[in-house]
Amino acid sequence: MSVVNDETANLSVSALGMVYEVPNGEPVEALNDVSFSLEQGRLLTLLGPSGCGKTTLLNILAGFLAPTSGTVTLGGSPITGPSQERGMVFQQGALFEWLRVSDNISFGPRMNGQRKRVSKPLVDQLLATVGLAGFDDKRVYELSGGMQQRVALARCLANDPKIILMDEPLGALDALTREKMQGLVLELWQNTGKTVVLVTHSVEEALYLGDQLFVMAPRPGRIERSYELPFAKIGLSTSPRELKASPEFIEKREEVLSLIWEMEEQIMGHEDGR
Amino acid sequence: MSTLRQRLFSRLSGSRFRTTSQGATQRKTVTFGDGSAVSSKVLISVASVLVLLVIWWAATHKWGLPDGFAEQAERADRTESPEGRFSETKLVRACKADPDCSYSQLFNHRTLPSPVNVLKAVNELSTDGWRQNTLQAHTWASLERVLIGLLLGVAVGVPIGLAMGLSSVLKSLFDPIVEGFRPIPPLAFVPLLIIWFGIGETSKVTLLFFAALWIMIIGARSGVLSVQLSKVHAAYSLGASRPQVLTRVILPNALPEILTAVRVSLGVCWGTLVAAEIVAATEGLGFMIWDAQKKLRMDVVVVGIIVIGVMGVLLDLVMRKLETLLIPWRGKG
Known part of the structure; x- marks a missing residue:
């Protein structure tokens, strides 16, 4: 759709800090001086060991958490709370199980005053986009985990957000479904031209999906290294298996893995030293 | 294949599973200790x-x-x-x-009394009645009190429970009241209620209202607390306002627990009512069995006991049916 750079979708994060007060303990620095900017249409993946603040960062971007210091702006205006211009996809779908698939997808437009009848064509179109045409009347709990995540993606897209935030969206899926869904995420990203920020635990997924990758480190949570990656763009025209078996991919994967491995070792040492 | 025969067989053998999983259960070698292999055999129950x-x-x-x-x-x-x-x-x-x-x-x-005498008493009670009221009238009198008391309890308890799950101020405000009154058996209020409202309907409905109120408050509150945060987050991210989050996400999410609370309240109200009618009433099942005992009509007492039991079971069945109709998504979130 929109290929021209839309400056209102530019994300800017500067000197972000987040400190959690712990009762009867030292405060935990979940984020320390995190700064970056993300142009419209990029797909940023966040990777790192647990406790590195990647989910905290995503929650700040979504507006669910207010940072203790620093600023976040989208298209120049500061983020102060959740908004429909920032769509969310959660690990477990967070679908509304009391609604049918179609009503889940039209939830956003309906909250903004649109009649169910009016949103019908949009729902059908989105269902087709995520490969679930004809499933509009199903109950969400009748669907498999992968299908539920497809509904979650469609529900998020229904509001036409400027940016899509994904919190380990494929983390609960089995390996085969996960690979298929990675393809779908790439496809949606390419076809909609949306900015996407995706948190993942999987190195392979972070490399495959991200055209930019931040490897984050814990204590305090920070961006340890940033990578510009070619794989997401190649991935659109190449088969995922072929791409993931290519020497370039494997080389990058080992590099990132050893970086994370090192961090994990340090954490273990840190904990043993207590 | 005759499906009727298959169904009949699976009813009689008591398996809740249909063909395939039933076969799987039959092939299990470890059944002692496997809860899912313990099924109800209708024939044995009969x-x-x-x-x-x-x-x-x-x-x-x-x-x-x-x-x-x-x-x-x-x-x-x-x-x-x-x-x-x-x-x-x-x-x-x-x-x-x-x-x-x-x-x-x-x-x-x-x-x-023997079962034969009890059956005779049922006939006598449903035609001639007991103290100017037929068995049906006594049953309806009890049922009406329970339903009105329960309805009032739901109408007041659910909003309070939701408020307590949503606001720190309201939680702090109501917590001591709820926690203070909840452990008191509703019957303990009967003497006060009779002094205030006499032995008429008001005292009984008020009693049942109190019996249901605390259960409904706690059910509604725990319904709110069980809402997955990610669903609330998702709703806000989709542009929902606070009232929309309340009515479109929190309320449907709390509905299973609210209905469970209604079911529990119904059981408690039914038990409380019969006891309250024994203390003071001029009609109702509790009144009937107590009055009959004074006249040594044990056949009437036994009829009353059986009707109370049957009504209790029926009310529970109606609630279960309502649950499957209203909240088919229960436990599937």
Whole structure:
């Protein structure tokens, strides 16, 4: 759709800090001086060991958490709370199980005053986009985990957000479904031209999906290294298996893995030293 | 294949599973300790009820005291003891003395009526009634009180419970009241309520309102607390306002627990009501059994007990049916 750079979708994060007060303990620095900017249409993946603040960062971007210091702006205006211009996809779908698939997808437009009848064509179109045409009347709990995540993606897209935030969206899926869904995420990203920020635990997924990758480190949570990656763009025209078996991919994967491995070792040492 | 026969078989053999998983259960080698392999066998359940009825019938009808014997023994008892008290030991003695009476024949219509007498009493109660009211009228009187009290309890309890799950101020405000009143059995309020409102409908409905209120508050509150945060987050990210989050996400999410609370309240109200009617009432099932006991009409008492039990089971069944209709998504979130 929109290929021209839309400056209102530019994300800017500067000197972000987040400190959690712990009762009867030292405060935990979940984020320390995190700064970056993300142009419209990029797909940023966040990777790192647990406790590195990647989910905290995503929650700040979504507006669910207010940072203790620093600023976040989208298209120049500061983020102060959740908004429909920032769509969310959660690990477990967070679908509304009391609604049918179609009503889940039209939830956003309906909250903004649109009649169910009016949103019908949009729902059908989105269902087709995520490969679930004809499933509009199903109950969400009748669907498999992968299908539920497809509904979650469609529900998020229904509001036409400027940016899509994904919190380990494929983390609960089995390996085969996960690979298929990675393809779908790439496809949606390419076809909609949306900015996407995706948190993942999987190195392979972070490399495959991200055209930019931040490897984050814990204590305090920070961006340890940033990578510009070619794989997401190649991935659109190449088969995922072929791409993931290519020497370039494997080389990058080992590099990132050893970086994370090192961090994990340090954490273990840190904990043993207590 | 005859599906009817298959279904009949699976009903009789008691398996809740259909063909495939039933086969899987049949092939299990470890069943002792596997809860899912324990199913209900309808035939055995029917047999257990029948055995109980037969024991009842045998003890009261077949081997029960001959007609008129109890009266005879009672009369003898009165002449023997000047206070005229009817004592079980005297009856036993009289029975021992009588060659026509065996020692085991101790049940009589004064202690436990036979099933036949109970059936006769059902007929009598539904046509002639007890104290100007038929059995149906007594049942309806009790049921009406329960439903009105429960409805009021739901109408007041659910909003308070939701508020307590949503606001720290309201939680702090209501917490001591709820926690303070909840452990008090509702029946403890009966003396006060009778002084305030008399023995009429108001005191009983108020009592049932209190019985249901605390359960409904706690059910609604825990319903709110069980809402997955990610669903609330998702709704806000989709542009929902606070009132929309309340009505479109929190309320449907809390509905299963609210309905469970209604079911529990219904059971508690039913039990409380019967006890309250025993204390003070002029109609209702509790009144009927208490009044009948005073007149030594044990057949009426037993009819009352059975109707109370059957109504309790029926109310629970209706609630279960409502749950499957209203919240098919229960436990599937």
